[in-house]
Structure formats: C-alpha cells, structure tokens
Amino acid sequence: MSDASGAEPGQVATRRLHAGRIIALDADTVRFPDGSTGEMDVVRHPGASAVLPFLSDPAGEDPQVLLIRQYRYAAGGYLWEIPAGRLDAGEDPAACAARELREETGCTAERVERLTSILTAPGFTDEVIHLFMAVGLTMGEHAREADEFLTVEPMPLSRALAMIETGEIRDGKTICALLYAAGFRAGR
Structure with a gap:
C-alpha cells in the first residue's frame, strides 16, 4: 500500500552497526505507510x-x-x-x-x-x-x-x-x- 505520493513503505537506507558471529545489527531509515520516515534498529539473522x-x-x-x-x-x-x-x-x-x-x-x-x-x-x-x-x-x-x-x-x-x-x-x-x-x- 503506497502513501499519497505513491511511495511504497520500506527501507530507504541502511547502515551496519555491528556484525557478529550469529547476528548483525543495522540502523535502517524506513518509509512508513503514511509516508513519514524514521530510524529503526533491526537485528538481522540468517534464519x-x-x-x-x-x-x-x-x-x-x-x-x-x-x-x-x-x-x-x-x-x-x-x-x-x-x-x-x-x-x-x-x-x-x-x-x-x-x-x-x-x-x-x-x-x-x-x-x-x-x-x-x-x-x-x-x-x-x-x-x-x-x-x-x-x-x-x-x-x-x-x-x-x-x-x-x-x-x-x-x-x-x-x-x-x-x-x-x-x-x-x-x-x-x-x-x-x-x-x-x-x-x-x-x-x-
């Protein structure tokens, strides 16, 4: 679902903060469904x-x-x-x-x-x-x-x-x- 400008929600940018043996930690800039943006810390795991x-x-x-x-x-x-x-x-x-x-x-x-x-x-x-x-x-x-x-x-x-x-x-x-x-x- 896109916002009024037609932009889809999702990742705008990412920055790796830590890479370890099991996980990585990224600081992502995210576009939310209402079109606003914000920072989210995301733990990346291979599953x-x-x-x-x-x-x-x-x-x-x-x-x-x-x-x-x-x-x-x-x-x-x-x-x-x-x-x-x-x-x-x-x-x-x-x-x-x-x-x-x-x-x-x-x-x-x-x-x-x-x-x-x-x-x-x-x-x-x-x-x-x-x-x-x-x-x-x-x-x-x-x-x-x-x-x-x-x-x-x-x-x-x-x-x-x-x-x-x-x-x-x-x-x-x-x-x-x-x-x-x-x-x-x-x-x-």
Whole structure:
C-alpha cells in the first residue's frame, strides 16, 4: 500500500552497526505507510530450523516426544526446547532440521515434515524459524557444539503440553511446535 505520493513503505537506507558471529545489527531509515520516515534498529539473522522429534506414532493415543533441556546464558539458566539451529548459507530448512536433530540428539529421522514458519520478534528482527516434526527415529551418536550443554528427555506429548500450561516450557519455538503438532498433526 503506497502513501499519497505513491511511495511504497520500506527501507530507504541502511547502515551496519555491528556484525557478529550469529547476528548483525543495522540502523535502517524506513518509509512508513503514511509516508513519514524514521530510524529503526533491526537485528538481522540468517534464519533457523527447529524440529519436534516423535519417538512414537504422532497419531497414537499420547505419543512420545523428545525434548532437550539446554543451558541458555541469555535466558539465565536451563530451558526446555526442541532441537534447533541456524541455517547455513543456502541450506534448505528441512535439511537444517535433520542436521540439528542429529547433532543435538544423535537421532536420524525416516521423515521430516514441515509444520509452519514463525517470525520470532518482528518488531526488531527479521529472524524466521522453520518448524518441523520428525518421525521414524533411529538413535545414534550426537555431535554437539562446544557451547551446547543439554540433556535429552523423552516424555509423553501430554506432559509437554502440561509443561507449557504451568510455565515450565517458556521457549517460543518449542511452544509453537508442540501446540501446532498437538492441534493439527498428532492424534489424527
């Protein structure tokens, strides 16, 4: 939707403030829908994939899922999560999900199915996380990175959903994947 002058909203200019190992920070000059302009700080992220591993048939009575309990410095301690990681340049999101599943849990999947994609915090970042579920798991050896401190915990889907309700699971991508799978994929 353009403004009265016919100009489309969007970026007018950008200036890189920081480039780090995981993110970059840009100061963008933005044209808003009403034609005005302003400065916005935007965290640039290459995107990520996350995967909800099912240890049993997702259509079963109360399927078993595999969660990880991982130390997250920025969150101030341990969080319950699903395996996830940053996309490599040009990497297919489903391939990233399968890679992260193998690296963090040691599991390989017979099938990785797309659930949905989410914007993590669109007020300040362009990060998109692609959510998947994995079925037909085979256990193997993990290949965690040096800064990954986690344990792998199997549990019934019902317990994971109860942990969302009680606030034990607070990670956004994990909540979305569990609720999406429970609402649209599991038990059907």
